[in-house]
Amino acid sequence: MYFSAVHPPKISVITVSYNARLTIEQCIRSVIRQQYNNIEYIIIDGKSSDGTVSIAEKYKNHIQIIVSEPDKGIYDAMNKGIALATGDVTGILNADDFFAADDVLTVVAEAFKNQDPDIVYGDLDYVRPDGTVVRKWRSGRYKKGMFNAGWMPPHPTFYCKTNLFKKFGHYSLQYGTAADYELMLRFIHLNHLSVYYVQRVLVKMTVGGVSNSSIKNRIKALFFDMKAMYNNNIIFPPIVLMIKPLRKLSQFF
Template sequence: MHDLKISVITVCYNAQSTIEQSILSVISQDYDNIEYIIIDGASSDNTVPIIKKHEKDVQRFISEPDKGIYDAMNKGIALAQGDVIGILNADDFFAGNHVLNDIANAFANNHAEIVYGDLDYIKPGGSIIRKWRTGQYKKGMFNRGWMPPHPTFYCKKTLFEKFGNYSLEFGTAADYELMLRFMHLKQASVYYLQKVLVKMSVGGVSNKNIINRINALLFDLKAMYHNKIIFPPIALLFKPLRKLRQFF
């Protein structure tokens, strides 16, 4: 038994096509001190029956209406009793069975408050279309548009207790704002785990159309100003440009 308890939170809504792959990737981990929490937004498809197939491996499950994905994440955080908390979305899955073991060792061996790693974007069939390789974080990198992949972001529960949860006022940038707050503004100790931790299916709410994309950029800018980025318009310009290297 490992001493460090890791709470993995999956939030979902009408995710019948992907939720089982996410669940299986959690329950097949070779790490033995996991608390698995699923927060469903009152799905109307087959999502809930699929979750209930695996209820013996899920410690906490709620299905009820919510105010969106980040409200659901906050519900999961409120329930979590682990030392470390991470989010695995319903269309994401762990890259292998040893991921949580690696994350636990990274926390234990590096006295870190935050651990993050790399991510692959995949399309149906499993082929990789983008590789997000972040590199080691250094103070000030957020000023140049840098950010880690949120699905690989694991942090001590105490950070939520000290600095707050996901703020709904930042819309689709709530995950970016939280990482910016914890790492850049509050300067929590960080460790980069140089390996692919999560595979993410292509798509996402903020990328569905040009209006959503513009709104996402405005939320990013608001998060930057709120968390004292030095030149937010410049960081906003660099942020999407950094994604280009992920395709090569």
């Protein structure tokens, strides 16, 4: 699939939400402000009870699809969004995330158009609700085998050609909170899909993720990481499991 000035990629952006009243408006507004004009915006809500959907409905003229119904969790909701997506390229922007600038999707589209990769990713900042940056995730250029050294790109910056989901599968619910890590492992490490790194901050993420919310959840997340590694041909998963969190230390400096 080749893109050009005549046929720029249509980008499907999927936001999944559940009781995200405090953050979803910032998320939605960051999509609406994008300068790129070939966007399909989809919101998949898990039947929120806090007014999240009412906030989304305020912007329904800018949102192609809004679904609010019970689901089996965040990755089930992502899969629902992917099933509805009609774009050439698809990415996930969760309700706690927002685009770092108004030209992010322009940059993503240019990368697909000029480089023709299967996947585009970039950098991410973790921020407090007041906007203060607390961590800086600088991905770096991918080289074959880097997942064996604990590397991974930030999932909120991960955009891929939509047809890849049909070819290589969706988010697997058997990996719990590591489903995004497992999918990127499967696409990039196991199936050797081509990637292109955009060296700039694409997304800002408000701190307070589910997988880091308690020691119990963190242990479960490690178990799911290990399972993903074993099932996607990572060399020496126990060692990689120890290296992976150590790589994050540099994000705090």
